[in-house]
Amino acid sequence: MKKRRSPFLTFSFYAFLLLIASSWYFVIGIKNASLTELFSKENLEYATKFFKGLLGVGQEEIAFLNRDSWSDAFKLTVETLQMSIMAIGFSTIVMFLTVIPAARNVADGTLTLSRRWYRWFVFGLIRVSYIFSRAIPELVWAMIVIFIFKPGILPGAIALALHNFGILGKLCAEVIEDTDSRPIRNLASAGANRAQILMYGVFPTVLPQFLTYILYRWEVIMRTTIVVGFVGAGGLGQEFKLSMSFFHYTEITLLLICYLILVIIADYISEKSRFFVK
Protein backbone atom coordinates (compact mmCIF):
# COMPACT_ATOMS: atom_id res chain seq x y z
CA MET A 1 0.00 0.00 0.00
CA LYS A 2 1.30 3.39 -0.95
CA LYS A 3 1.45 5.91 1.83
CA ARG A 4 -0.22 9.22 1.17
CA ARG A 5 2.14 12.10 1.52
CA SER A 6 1.01 15.09 3.48
CA PRO A 7 0.73 18.17 1.26
CA PHE A 8 2.74 20.16 3.79
CA LEU A 9 5.69 17.81 3.45
CA THR A 10 5.64 18.05 -0.33
CA PHE A 11 5.39 21.79 -0.17
CA SER A 12 8.30 22.15 2.23
CA PHE A 13 10.44 19.90 0.04
CA TYR A 14 9.94 22.12 -3.01
CA ALA A 15 10.36 25.24 -0.91
CA PHE A 16 13.67 23.81 0.31
CA LEU A 17 14.89 23.24 -3.26
CA LEU A 18 13.80 26.70 -4.29
CA LEU A 19 15.56 28.25 -1.33
CA ILE A 20 18.85 26.54 -2.17
CA ALA A 21 18.69 27.51 -5.84
CA SER A 22 17.82 31.13 -5.14
CA SER A 23 20.51 31.43 -2.45
CA TRP A 24 23.22 30.26 -4.81
CA TYR A 25 21.89 32.57 -7.50
CA PHE A 26 22.11 35.47 -5.06
CA VAL A 27 25.63 34.64 -3.94
CA ILE A 28 27.11 34.06 -7.39
CA GLY A 29 24.86 36.01 -9.75
CA ILE A 30 24.16 39.18 -7.79
CA LYS A 31 27.03 39.48 -5.29
CA ASN A 32 29.63 38.24 -7.80
CA ALA A 33 31.30 36.17 -5.12
CA SER A 34 33.70 33.48 -6.15
CA LEU A 35 35.23 30.61 -4.27
CA THR A 36 38.66 31.22 -5.76
CA GLU A 37 38.71 34.71 -4.29
CA LEU A 38 38.68 33.19 -0.80
CA PHE A 39 41.98 31.50 -1.53
CA SER A 40 43.56 34.55 -3.12
CA LYS A 41 47.22 35.41 -2.85
CA GLU A 42 46.48 38.27 -0.48
CA ASN A 43 44.51 36.18 1.94
CA LEU A 44 47.24 33.58 1.95
CA GLU A 45 49.77 36.25 2.78
CA TYR A 46 47.70 37.56 5.69
CA ALA A 47 47.18 34.07 7.01
CA THR A 48 50.87 33.15 6.89
CA LYS A 49 51.75 36.42 8.52
CA PHE A 50 49.29 35.81 11.34
CA PHE A 51 50.30 32.22 11.97
CA LYS A 52 54.00 33.06 11.76
CA GLY A 53 53.24 35.78 14.30
CA LEU A 54 51.56 33.27 16.57
CA LEU A 55 54.58 30.99 16.35
CA GLY A 56 56.96 33.90 16.84
CA VAL A 57 58.93 33.40 13.62
CA GLY A 58 61.38 36.21 13.08
CA GLN A 59 60.46 38.12 16.24
CA GLU A 60 62.77 39.45 18.89
CA GLU A 61 60.63 38.93 21.96
CA ILE A 62 58.86 35.62 22.08
CA ALA A 63 56.42 35.61 24.97
CA PHE A 64 56.01 31.88 25.34
CA LEU A 65 59.76 31.39 25.65
CA ASN A 66 60.09 34.15 28.19
CA ARG A 67 60.16 33.36 31.88
CA ASP A 68 58.58 36.62 33.00
CA SER A 69 55.63 36.40 30.66
CA TRP A 70 55.05 32.84 31.80
CA SER A 71 54.86 33.95 35.42
CA ASP A 72 52.51 36.80 34.46
CA ALA A 73 50.35 34.40 32.50
CA PHE A 74 50.37 32.00 35.43
CA LYS A 75 49.01 34.71 37.71
CA LEU A 76 46.27 35.44 35.19
CA THR A 77 45.49 31.76 34.89
CA VAL A 78 45.01 31.51 38.64
CA GLU A 79 42.80 34.61 38.48
CA THR A 80 40.72 33.04 35.76
CA LEU A 81 40.42 29.86 37.77
CA GLN A 82 39.29 31.90 40.77
CA MET A 83 36.75 33.74 38.66
CA SER A 84 35.30 30.51 37.27
CA ILE A 85 35.10 28.85 40.69
CA MET A 86 33.44 31.91 42.17
CA ALA A 87 30.98 32.02 39.28
CA ILE A 88 29.99 28.37 39.49
CA GLY A 89 29.87 28.64 43.30
CA PHE A 90 27.46 31.58 43.25
CA SER A 91 25.18 30.02 40.66
CA THR A 92 25.20 26.63 42.42
CA ILE A 93 24.22 28.17 45.76
CA VAL A 94 21.37 30.15 44.26
CA MET A 95 20.31 27.14 42.18
CA PHE A 96 20.12 24.95 45.30
CA LEU A 97 18.03 27.54 47.09
CA THR A 98 15.50 27.75 44.28
CA VAL A 99 15.50 24.41 42.47
CA ILE A 100 13.05 22.42 44.59
CA PRO A 101 10.00 24.65 44.24
CA ALA A 102 10.92 25.03 40.55
CA ALA A 103 10.17 21.38 39.76
CA ARG A 104 6.74 20.71 38.33
CA ASN A 105 6.16 17.58 40.41
CA VAL A 106 6.90 19.51 43.60
CA ALA A 107 4.52 22.29 42.57
CA ASP A 108 1.63 19.92 41.96
CA GLY A 109 2.45 17.92 45.08
CA THR A 110 3.05 14.50 43.49
CA LEU A 111 6.63 14.26 44.73
CA THR A 112 6.30 15.47 48.30
CA LEU A 113 2.66 14.38 48.68
CA SER A 114 1.58 17.74 50.04
CA ARG A 115 -0.34 20.47 48.31
CA ARG A 116 -0.24 24.18 49.01
CA TRP A 117 -2.01 26.87 47.05
CA TYR A 118 1.07 29.05 46.75
CA ARG A 119 3.31 26.37 45.18
CA TRP A 120 2.31 27.15 41.62
CA PHE A 121 2.89 30.84 42.20
CA VAL A 122 6.41 30.23 43.51
CA PHE A 123 7.04 27.77 40.67
CA GLY A 124 6.10 30.37 38.05
CA LEU A 125 8.14 33.09 39.69
CA ILE A 126 11.32 31.00 39.83
CA ARG A 127 10.90 29.62 36.32
CA VAL A 128 10.50 33.14 34.91
CA SER A 129 13.68 34.20 36.73
CA TYR A 130 15.49 31.22 35.19
CA ILE A 131 14.35 32.21 31.72
CA PHE A 132 15.27 35.84 32.29
CA SER A 133 18.71 34.93 33.62
CA ARG A 134 19.67 32.62 30.78
CA ALA A 135 18.07 34.62 28.00
CA ILE A 136 20.65 37.39 28.52
CA PRO A 137 24.12 36.33 27.29
CA GLU A 138 27.14 36.47 29.60
CA LEU A 139 28.66 39.28 27.61
CA VAL A 140 25.64 41.51 28.14
CA TRP A 141 25.48 40.62 31.84
CA ALA A 142 29.18 41.49 32.11
CA MET A 143 28.66 44.86 30.41
CA ILE A 144 25.81 45.65 32.82
CA VAL A 145 27.68 44.48 35.92
CA ILE A 146 30.87 46.31 35.00
CA PHE A 147 28.81 49.45 34.54
CA ILE A 148 28.05 49.21 38.27
CA PHE A 149 31.21 47.66 39.78
CA LYS A 150 34.85 48.39 39.16
CA PRO A 151 36.43 46.11 36.54
CA GLY A 152 37.99 43.00 38.05
CA ILE A 153 37.36 39.34 38.55
CA LEU A 154 34.42 39.75 40.95
CA PRO A 155 32.10 41.48 38.46
CA GLY A 156 33.18 38.90 35.87
CA ALA A 157 32.25 36.10 38.22
CA ILE A 158 28.90 37.72 39.00
CA ALA A 159 28.10 38.12 35.32
CA LEU A 160 28.94 34.49 34.58
CA ALA A 161 26.99 33.34 37.63
CA LEU A 162 23.92 35.33 36.57
CA HIS A 163 23.80 33.65 33.19
CA ASN A 164 24.59 30.13 34.43
CA PHE A 165 22.16 30.25 37.32
CA GLY A 166 19.26 30.08 34.88
CA ILE A 167 20.81 27.24 32.91
CA LEU A 168 21.69 25.17 35.98
CA GLY A 169 18.30 25.85 37.52
CA LYS A 170 16.43 24.65 34.47
CA LEU A 171 18.59 21.55 34.00
CA CYS A 172 18.42 20.54 37.67
CA ALA A 173 14.70 21.21 38.01
CA GLU A 174 14.21 18.84 35.09
CA VAL A 175 16.30 16.22 36.88
CA ILE A 176 13.95 16.47 39.87
CA GLU A 177 10.96 16.18 37.55
CA ASP A 178 12.36 12.92 36.19
CA THR A 179 12.80 11.21 39.57
CA ASP A 180 10.87 8.04 40.20
CA SER A 181 8.04 8.79 42.63
CA ARG A 182 7.56 5.20 43.80
CA PRO A 183 10.41 5.05 46.36
CA ILE A 184 9.30 8.46 47.59
CA ARG A 185 5.71 7.37 48.10
CA ASN A 186 7.03 4.46 50.06
CA LEU A 187 9.12 6.68 52.29
CA ALA A 188 5.97 8.66 52.98
CA SER A 189 4.13 5.50 53.96
CA ALA A 190 7.02 4.67 56.30
CA GLY A 191 6.19 7.91 58.08
CA ALA A 192 8.69 10.34 56.57
CA ASN A 193 7.70 14.00 56.52
CA ARG A 194 8.52 16.52 53.80
CA ALA A 195 12.05 17.30 54.95
CA GLN A 196 12.84 13.63 55.46
CA ILE A 197 11.50 12.77 52.00
CA LEU A 198 13.84 15.38 50.53
CA MET A 199 16.82 14.05 52.49
CA TYR A 200 16.27 10.36 51.87
CA GLY A 201 14.32 10.22 48.65
CA VAL A 202 15.05 13.21 46.47
CA PHE A 203 18.63 14.32 47.14
CA PRO A 204 20.32 10.91 46.88
CA THR A 205 18.69 10.32 43.49
CA VAL A 206 19.32 13.73 41.97
CA LEU A 207 22.70 14.79 43.38
CA PRO A 208 24.93 12.70 41.08
CA GLN A 209 23.11 14.17 38.08
CA PHE A 210 23.37 17.67 39.57
CA LEU A 211 27.10 17.23 39.98
CA THR A 212 27.52 16.26 36.34
CA TYR A 213 25.70 19.40 35.22
CA ILE A 214 27.55 21.64 37.66
CA LEU A 215 30.95 20.37 36.52
CA TYR A 216 30.00 20.69 32.88
CA ARG A 217 28.85 24.26 33.38
CA TRP A 218 32.07 24.98 35.28
CA GLU A 219 34.07 23.91 32.26
CA VAL A 220 31.94 26.09 30.00
CA ILE A 221 32.34 29.02 32.39
CA MET A 222 36.09 28.63 32.31
CA ARG A 223 36.08 29.04 28.55
CA THR A 224 33.59 31.88 28.68
CA THR A 225 35.84 33.93 30.95
CA ILE A 226 37.61 34.93 27.75
CA VAL A 227 34.41 36.55 26.50
CA VAL A 228 33.64 38.54 29.65
CA GLY A 229 37.33 39.41 29.86
CA PHE A 230 36.92 41.32 26.62
CA VAL A 231 34.78 43.92 28.35
CA GLY A 232 37.23 44.29 31.22
CA ALA A 233 36.22 41.59 33.65
CA GLY A 234 39.83 40.60 34.32
CA GLY A 235 41.61 37.30 33.97
CA LEU A 236 43.12 35.82 30.84
CA GLY A 237 40.33 37.21 28.68
CA GLN A 238 41.21 40.81 29.35
CA GLU A 239 44.88 40.17 28.61
CA PHE A 240 43.87 38.37 25.43
CA LYS A 241 41.98 41.41 24.25
CA LEU A 242 44.94 43.68 25.02
CA SER A 243 47.44 41.44 23.25
CA MET A 244 45.14 41.33 20.23
CA SER A 245 44.94 45.11 20.16
CA PHE A 246 48.72 45.53 20.45
CA PHE A 247 49.41 42.80 17.85
CA HIS A 248 51.44 40.81 20.39
CA TYR A 249 50.86 37.54 18.64
CA THR A 250 53.22 35.40 20.69
CA GLU A 251 51.37 36.46 23.84
CA ILE A 252 48.17 35.20 22.27
CA THR A 253 49.83 31.83 21.76
CA LEU A 254 50.88 31.82 25.40
CA LEU A 255 47.37 32.66 26.61
CA LEU A 256 45.85 29.99 24.40
CA ILE A 257 48.23 27.45 25.94
CA CYS A 258 47.06 28.58 29.38
CA TYR A 259 43.44 28.04 28.36
CA LEU A 260 44.29 24.63 27.07
CA ILE A 261 45.83 23.75 30.43
CA LEU A 262 42.78 25.06 32.31
CA VAL A 263 40.37 23.01 30.25
CA ILE A 264 42.50 19.90 30.70
CA ILE A 265 42.49 20.46 34.48
CA ALA A 266 38.70 20.91 34.51
CA ASP A 267 38.27 17.80 32.42
CA TYR A 268 40.44 15.77 34.78
CA ILE A 269 38.65 17.00 37.90
CA SER A 270 35.17 16.36 36.54
CA GLU A 271 36.13 12.88 35.39
CA LYS A 272 37.61 12.00 38.78
CA SER A 273 34.78 13.41 40.84
CA ARG A 274 32.13 11.68 38.77
CA PHE A 275 33.96 8.40 39.26
CA PHE A 276 34.11 9.14 42.98
CA VAL A 277 30.35 9.74 43.18
CA LYS A 278 29.57 6.46 41.51
Add this chain to the structure above:
Amino acid sequence: MSEKNIIEINQISKNYERKIALSSLSFVVEKGELIALIGPSGAGKTTLLNLLASILEADSGELLVDGKPMSQFSDQKKRAKKIGIIRQQFDLVGQLPVIHNVLAGRLADWGFFKSLFNLFIPQERQEATTALKRVGLPDKLYERTSNLSGGEQQRVALARLLMQKPEIILADEPVASLDPARADDVLDMLTKLAKEEHQTVIASLHSVDYARKYFTRLIALKNGKLFFDLPADQVTDKQLEELYQLKELS
Protein backbone atom coordinates in the same frame (compact mmCIF):
# COMPACT_ATOMS: atom_id res chain seq x y z
CA MET B 1 -4.63 -15.32 68.43
CA SER B 2 -6.44 -12.52 70.23
CA GLU B 3 -10.14 -11.89 69.74
CA LYS B 4 -9.62 -8.30 68.78
CA ASN B 5 -10.71 -7.17 65.33
CA ILE B 6 -7.97 -5.04 63.89
CA ILE B 7 -9.74 -4.14 60.65
CA GLU B 8 -13.47 -3.86 60.08
CA ILE B 9 -14.76 -3.13 56.61
CA ASN B 10 -18.44 -2.35 56.37
CA GLN B 11 -20.34 -1.94 53.09
CA ILE B 12 -17.48 -0.12 51.44
CA SER B 13 -17.81 1.15 47.84
CA LYS B 14 -15.49 2.92 45.47
CA ASN B 15 -16.11 4.10 41.92
CA TYR B 16 -13.76 5.52 39.33
CA GLU B 17 -15.74 7.79 37.03
CA ARG B 18 -18.35 5.33 35.82
CA LYS B 19 -16.46 2.14 36.55
CA ILE B 20 -17.22 0.33 39.77
CA ALA B 21 -14.05 -0.72 41.55
CA LEU B 22 -15.58 -2.03 44.77
CA SER B 23 -19.24 -2.43 45.59
CA SER B 24 -20.52 -2.81 49.16
CA LEU B 25 -17.70 -4.97 50.41
CA SER B 26 -17.68 -6.12 54.04
CA PHE B 27 -15.33 -8.28 56.07
CA VAL B 28 -13.57 -8.35 59.37
CA VAL B 29 -9.89 -9.06 60.01
CA GLU B 30 -8.66 -10.36 63.32
CA LYS B 31 -5.30 -9.52 64.73
CA GLY B 32 -2.53 -11.82 63.53
CA GLU B 33 -4.34 -13.17 60.48
CA LEU B 34 -2.45 -13.79 57.26
CA ILE B 35 -4.79 -12.87 54.45
CA ALA B 36 -4.27 -13.28 50.72
CA LEU B 37 -6.38 -11.23 48.34
CA ILE B 38 -6.87 -13.11 45.10
CA GLY B 39 -8.88 -12.59 41.99
CA PRO B 40 -8.48 -11.69 38.33
CA SER B 41 -6.92 -8.42 37.21
CA GLY B 42 -9.22 -5.46 37.74
CA ALA B 43 -11.15 -7.19 40.52
CA GLY B 44 -10.36 -4.37 42.94
CA LYS B 45 -7.48 -5.85 44.94
CA THR B 46 -5.21 -2.86 44.57
CA THR B 47 -8.10 -0.45 45.19
CA LEU B 48 -8.87 -2.23 48.44
CA LEU B 49 -5.24 -2.07 49.56
CA ASN B 50 -5.03 1.62 48.64
CA LEU B 51 -8.15 2.28 50.71
CA LEU B 52 -6.55 0.50 53.65
CA ALA B 53 -3.35 2.49 53.14
CA SER B 54 -5.49 5.65 53.03
CA ILE B 55 -4.03 6.55 49.64
CA LEU B 56 -7.62 6.54 48.38
CA GLU B 57 -10.84 7.41 50.15
CA ALA B 58 -13.98 5.30 49.95
CA ASP B 59 -17.12 6.78 48.37
CA SER B 60 -19.36 5.19 50.97
CA GLY B 61 -19.14 2.70 53.80
CA GLU B 62 -17.11 2.39 56.93
CA LEU B 63 -13.49 1.40 57.40
CA LEU B 64 -12.29 0.90 60.96
CA VAL B 65 -8.70 0.23 61.95
CA ASP B 66 -8.34 -0.75 65.59
CA GLY B 67 -11.92 0.36 66.12
CA LYS B 68 -11.23 3.89 64.88
CA PRO B 69 -12.18 5.39 61.51
CA MET B 70 -9.41 5.97 58.97
CA SER B 71 -9.66 9.76 59.37
CA GLN B 72 -8.02 9.43 62.79
CA PHE B 73 -4.87 8.24 61.07
CA SER B 74 -4.41 11.25 58.83
CA ASP B 75 -1.06 11.98 60.49
CA GLN B 76 1.64 10.18 58.50
CA LYS B 77 3.75 9.37 61.53
CA LYS B 78 0.85 7.84 63.48
CA ARG B 79 -0.29 5.90 60.45
CA ALA B 80 3.18 4.49 59.85
CA LYS B 81 3.12 2.90 63.30
CA LYS B 82 -0.17 1.20 62.43
CA ILE B 83 0.19 0.32 58.77
CA GLY B 84 3.28 -0.62 56.77
CA ILE B 85 3.38 -1.19 53.03
CA ILE B 86 5.54 -3.36 50.79
CA ARG B 87 5.16 -3.27 47.03
CA GLN B 88 7.05 -4.61 44.06
CA GLN B 89 10.77 -4.10 44.14
CA PHE B 90 10.70 -0.45 43.08
CA ASP B 91 10.12 0.99 46.50
CA LEU B 92 13.70 1.48 47.67
CA VAL B 93 15.98 4.42 46.98
CA GLY B 94 18.53 2.76 44.70
CA GLN B 95 21.34 5.28 45.15
CA LEU B 96 21.48 4.93 48.94
CA PRO B 97 23.37 2.19 50.74
CA VAL B 98 21.27 -0.65 52.11
CA ILE B 99 21.56 0.51 55.72
CA HIS B 100 19.84 3.83 54.97
CA ASN B 101 16.97 2.12 53.25
CA VAL B 102 16.55 -0.10 56.29
CA LEU B 103 16.82 2.80 58.73
CA ALA B 104 14.20 4.72 56.71
CA GLY B 105 11.74 2.56 58.64
CA ARG B 106 12.60 4.63 61.69
CA LEU B 107 11.90 8.01 60.07
CA ALA B 108 8.49 8.15 61.71
CA ASP B 109 10.19 8.35 65.12
CA TRP B 110 13.06 10.62 64.16
CA GLY B 111 13.18 14.36 64.05
CA PHE B 112 14.83 16.49 61.41
CA PHE B 113 18.33 16.62 62.88
CA LYS B 114 18.54 12.98 63.76
CA SER B 115 17.49 12.03 60.23
CA LEU B 116 20.07 14.41 58.76
CA PHE B 117 22.81 13.23 61.09
CA ASN B 118 21.95 9.64 60.28
CA LEU B 119 22.87 10.13 56.62
CA PHE B 120 26.48 10.81 57.67
CA ILE B 121 26.81 8.54 60.68
CA PRO B 122 24.20 5.75 60.65
CA GLN B 123 22.26 5.65 63.92
CA GLU B 124 20.85 2.55 65.59
CA ARG B 125 23.26 0.39 63.67
CA GLN B 126 22.72 -2.51 66.00
CA GLU B 127 19.00 -2.74 65.22
CA ALA B 128 19.59 -2.36 61.49
CA THR B 129 22.19 -5.14 61.56
CA THR B 130 19.84 -7.41 63.47
CA ALA B 131 17.01 -6.71 61.03
CA LEU B 132 19.26 -7.48 58.06
CA LYS B 133 20.45 -10.64 59.75
CA ARG B 134 16.87 -11.78 60.20
CA VAL B 135 16.19 -11.38 56.48
CA GLY B 136 19.44 -13.16 55.65
CA LEU B 137 21.52 -10.25 54.34
CA PRO B 138 23.97 -9.61 57.20
CA ASP B 139 26.92 -8.63 55.00
CA LYS B 140 25.25 -6.12 52.67
CA LEU B 141 25.05 -3.23 55.11
CA TYR B 142 26.95 -0.70 53.01
CA GLU B 143 26.24 -2.03 49.54
CA ARG B 144 24.53 0.31 47.07
CA THR B 145 20.90 -0.79 47.03
CA SER B 146 20.53 -0.75 43.25
CA ASN B 147 23.34 -3.31 42.97
CA LEU B 148 21.21 -5.89 44.78
CA SER B 149 19.07 -8.43 42.95
CA GLY B 150 15.27 -8.19 42.96
CA GLY B 151 14.88 -10.80 45.68
CA GLU B 152 17.49 -9.16 47.86
CA GLN B 153 15.81 -5.78 47.43
CA GLN B 154 12.52 -7.23 48.66
CA ARG B 155 14.36 -8.59 51.69
CA VAL B 156 15.72 -5.12 52.38
CA ALA B 157 12.14 -3.84 52.19
CA LEU B 158 11.21 -6.51 54.74
CA ALA B 159 14.06 -5.38 56.97
CA ARG B 160 12.69 -1.85 56.74
CA LEU B 161 9.30 -3.12 57.90
CA LEU B 162 11.06 -4.79 60.82
CA MET B 163 12.41 -1.39 61.81
CA GLN B 164 9.07 0.32 61.24
CA LYS B 165 7.15 -2.29 63.30
CA PRO B 166 3.64 -1.59 62.00
CA GLU B 167 0.73 -3.65 63.31
CA ILE B 168 -0.64 -4.28 59.85
CA ILE B 169 1.42 -5.06 56.73
CA LEU B 170 -0.16 -4.38 53.37
CA ALA B 171 1.62 -6.17 50.54
CA ASP B 172 0.67 -5.18 47.00
CA GLU B 173 1.89 -7.92 44.64
CA PRO B 174 5.08 -8.33 46.68
CA VAL B 175 6.49 -11.03 44.43
CA ALA B 176 5.12 -10.06 41.01
CA SER B 177 8.55 -9.24 39.59
CA LEU B 178 10.44 -12.21 41.04
CA ASP B 179 11.16 -15.68 39.73
CA PRO B 180 9.43 -18.62 41.50
CA ALA B 181 12.34 -19.52 43.77
CA ARG B 182 12.82 -15.92 44.97
CA ALA B 183 9.07 -15.46 45.30
CA ASP B 184 8.83 -18.52 47.57
CA ASP B 185 11.71 -17.18 49.57
CA VAL B 186 10.26 -13.69 50.07
CA LEU B 187 6.75 -14.89 50.93
CA ASP B 188 8.12 -17.45 53.35
CA MET B 189 10.10 -14.75 55.08
CA LEU B 190 7.24 -12.24 55.06
CA THR B 191 4.78 -14.65 56.72
CA LYS B 192 7.37 -16.02 59.13
CA LEU B 193 8.44 -12.58 60.33
CA ALA B 194 4.81 -11.44 60.62
CA LYS B 195 4.04 -14.44 62.83
CA GLU B 196 7.06 -13.71 65.00
CA GLU B 197 6.06 -10.08 65.41
CA HIS B 198 2.32 -10.84 65.75
CA GLN B 199 1.54 -8.68 62.77
CA THR B 200 -1.47 -8.86 60.50
CA VAL B 201 -0.74 -9.28 56.80
CA ILE B 202 -2.99 -8.51 53.86
CA ALA B 203 -1.31 -9.37 50.58
CA SER B 204 -2.65 -9.24 47.05
CA LEU B 205 -1.31 -12.09 44.94
CA HIS B 206 -1.59 -13.31 41.38
CA SER B 207 -0.69 -16.85 42.22
CA VAL B 208 -3.28 -18.99 44.01
CA ASP B 209 -0.62 -21.59 44.84
CA TYR B 210 1.36 -19.12 46.92
CA ALA B 211 -1.83 -17.87 48.55
CA ARG B 212 -2.78 -21.37 49.70
CA LYS B 213 0.74 -22.24 50.73
CA TYR B 214 1.61 -19.26 52.92
CA PHE B 215 -1.61 -17.63 54.06
CA THR B 216 -4.30 -18.70 56.50
CA ARG B 217 -7.27 -17.03 54.91
CA LEU B 218 -8.15 -16.32 51.29
CA ILE B 219 -10.40 -13.45 50.26
CA ALA B 220 -11.39 -13.63 46.60
CA LEU B 221 -12.66 -10.58 44.78
CA LYS B 222 -14.40 -10.57 41.43
CA ASN B 223 -15.73 -7.45 39.70
CA GLY B 224 -15.43 -5.48 42.93
CA LYS B 225 -17.52 -7.95 44.93
CA LEU B 226 -16.64 -10.54 47.49
CA PHE B 227 -16.55 -13.90 45.71
CA PHE B 228 -15.56 -16.07 48.64
CA ASP B 229 -13.89 -15.62 52.01
CA LEU B 230 -12.59 -18.91 53.38
CA PRO B 231 -9.77 -20.42 55.39
CA ALA B 232 -6.99 -21.45 53.03
CA ASP B 233 -7.56 -25.21 53.40
CA GLN B 234 -11.26 -25.04 52.56
CA VAL B 235 -10.92 -23.47 49.14
CA THR B 236 -11.79 -25.92 46.37
CA ASP B 237 -10.39 -26.05 42.88
CA LYS B 238 -13.86 -25.56 41.46
CA GLN B 239 -14.26 -22.25 43.26
CA LEU B 240 -10.91 -21.09 41.93
CA GLU B 241 -11.84 -22.09 38.44
CA GLU B 242 -15.02 -20.05 38.68
CA LEU B 243 -13.10 -17.12 40.11
CA TYR B 244 -10.73 -16.86 37.19
CA GLN B 245 -13.26 -17.83 34.52
CA LEU B 246 -13.70 -15.30 31.76
CA LYS B 247 -17.18 -14.03 31.23
CA GLU B 248 -19.19 -16.41 29.05
CA LEU B 249 -20.17 -15.01 25.71
CA SER B 250 -23.90 -14.65 25.54
